[in-house]
Amino acid sequence: MVNAGAIATTDLIKGASATERLKRILDMFRRYTGREHDINVPVFLSEKATGNRNRAIAYLMLNFGMVTDRLEETLDLYFQQCSILVNGHDLAMMAATLANGGVNPVTQERAIDEHYVQDVISVMLTCGMFDYSGEWIYRVGLPAKSGVGGGITAVVPSKLGIGTFSPPLDAKGNSIRGIKVCEDLVRDFGLHLFNVAKPERVLAEWLEGGSSVDVW
Template sequence: MQILLSSIINHNRKYTELGEVATYIPELSKANKNHLGIYVVTLDGEEYGEGDFDVKFTMQSISKVVTLMLALLDNGPEKVFEKIDMEPTADTFNSISSLETRNPQKPLNPMINSGAIAATSLIYGESCDKKIERILKFTRKITGNKEIGINYDVFRSEKETGHRNRALAYYMRSTGVLTGDVEDILDAYFMQCSIEVTCKDIARIAAMLANNGILPWSGERIIPAQYARIVKTIMVTCGMYDESGEFAVKVGIPGKSGVGGGIMAAVPNRMGIGVFGPALNKKGNSVAGLKVLEELSRELDLSIF
């Protein structure tokens, strides 16, 4: 495995040249676009890292998976999906039109920004601070990494420039999908996007999902198997922005990407994978990260289809 990973990282690193680091959140533009790393956690307890697997990056949209899990734990699936639909969409992740044109005016799924903001609002905690404390605690528990925290420079950068997300949130406030203090909900949303992790951390979250909700290294159940299944299913249909369909065909693993350059992939009953490569394609996914996962899936026959 180590040799395979090494080979895959090496000959896919050239693809980092084809993408660009995210710039719409100014702080993200400081990333090194040539970084590329991978970390694998198998369900029988082996762990492998290659390349820049220990470089820190912010979760960005990968946090949508954590939020969905916590929202499910706090509210149960029925209440969550009463507010948020579970249908994939070919629209971009920050699209606002579908909130206006569809009836009823629910966000389409919890992996696009509108749906994730709605999911954040469902997490217990009467304020941003309480919510984010619970999200961090939950993330640290899954990853076993007590150091995990928020990158406040990124958070401030997101908050200052996050007007499109603000538009989504106020729109949902106007239709009743959100209630309460919009800016407080947005703060929690921006903070969770700014949680700083490495490939290892997200590989461990993925391993827990791959293991049906149980931490493979300790046997501790984090979420019910049914919730793990829901989350993995939605990762397949909606996890890679408007490239989800193509990712399903080419890679075939439940995955979730973030514009920080991370991709988290959970291979049911086999392994959790964390990939990092901040050079993004036009759809917001890590260019080289996609190539790495495509090759790994082919080599180890990881597609669930």
């Protein structure tokens, strides 16, 4: 869940053309969030123009046979994927879909095979918050993924998904306020995966009454 892995994963996207591969990615996002998504073209062009570090990583992986030789197409696809527009609600829906065994809880459309959900959220738990991941497991204890745009998507398995958005980042590249919100939610409602005394009744009442953050 860092640049090298994301580029390698993007290289695995099937399709006879760059357009077909991009459509496959956008369709995956649609299944997770329940709506169509667009690419922010200025952000894509900026990513492409300044992405020399990512190119260096990609060519190093090519040298070791970790990616295919259609590298420039894959890099463009990666930069486009980094530029897909989402909001806090979308982040919550992505997490809720994983929490619901890979099925979007609103549209009831399957986004990912149930067999793979465990794999995805396990990697999210151990690596999803960059160099803060160890501290995150200790303090929050939820599978999550942050982005340098300021978003965090966090999964409470079989219960709910949390989406936060606040651009100011800490030194490790994670949203400062997003981490604080997740810490407060986990503390107040016993959501930490390893908490053996979860206040289920309080959580149920809170979900029925709504909340001030985007949670599904």
